[in-house]
Amino acid sequence: MSVPTPHNEAIEGQIAPFVLMPGDPLRAKKLAETYLTDVKRFNAVRNMFGYTGTYQGHVMSVMGSGMGMPSIGIYSYELFNFYGVESIVRIGTAGALSERARLRDLVLAQGACTDSNYANQFNAPGTLAPIADFGLLRGAAEQAERLGYPVQVGNVVSSDAFYNDDETVNGRWARMGALAVEMESAALYLNAMRAGKRALTILTITDQLVTDEHLSSEERQEGLVRMMEVALGLAVSQDA
Known part of the structure; x- marks a missing residue:
């Protein structure tokens, strides 16, 4: 397929190799x-806004992904395969499945467990493990530590269901060590793996599902600013 695509009106050269992708x-x-x-x-x-600009002298892009694996699957696939994007960093929110992950903490998704069948299309002779790029993961951890922001690194869960009829599912993921639940990372990681590109998810814990604590809208904004600072610092460090 050539560009523009049915979902992205950008022409060649308008999107930077490094893309930040909020939902x-x-x-x-x-x-x-x-x-x-x-x-x-x-x-x-479709109002899926994308922009390219400069931060501290470094050119980068930012584009929405929408909600869920089918949506981020489309946009990240096109960015990796049609627009020459090398790295996508998802920046989003999550619900904590572990008491280790407190409200406002940043979570770096080292791996993304999932209940989705998204990986079936790749016809692997076993179970694929969607994982982040280690260089991006290490760089984000270093940025968070430099800024003094609490950060957790580990597995997250990418779920197809926001409202799950099985009320035991969160506890069963938690006992396997999953830190948090969200809805996009597994598809992003799998697309990056297939394309030979790089991906990472940085999450802010806005809801603690174990203790039933939740951030207010003002508190959420504070947490999102921290996440964006880490992501922007990562983009600069990777372009250095």
Whole structure:
């Protein structure tokens, strides 16, 4: 397939090799307007906004992914395979499955367990393990530690169901050591693995599902700022 695609109106050269990918396209817009200079929008198809700009002299892009693995699966596939993107860092929110992960903590998804059948398409002779790129993972951990932000590293769960009829499912993932649950990382990691590219998910814990604690809207914004600072610092360090 050539570009533009049915989901992205960008032409060749408009998207940087390093892309930050929040789920919410309006968050992508806010990130671009707040942190980047010389910003140009490259996509508005289906209101899935994408922008390219400069941060501390480094060119990068930011684009929404939408919710769930089918959505991020489409956008990340096209970025990796049609637009020459080398690295995608998902920045999102999650619910903690472990008491280790406290409200406002950052979680770096070393691996992404999943209840999805997304990996079936690759016809692997066994069970694929969706994992992050180690260079991005190490770089993000270093950025968080440098900034003094609490960070956890480990497995997360990428679930197809936000409202799960099985009320025991979170506990069963937790006893296998999963730190948090979200809905996108496994598809992103699998697409990156297949394309020979790099991916990482950085999450902010906004809901503690074990203790039933939740951040207010103002507290969520504080946590998201921390995550964006780590992600932007990572982008600069990778481009150095």
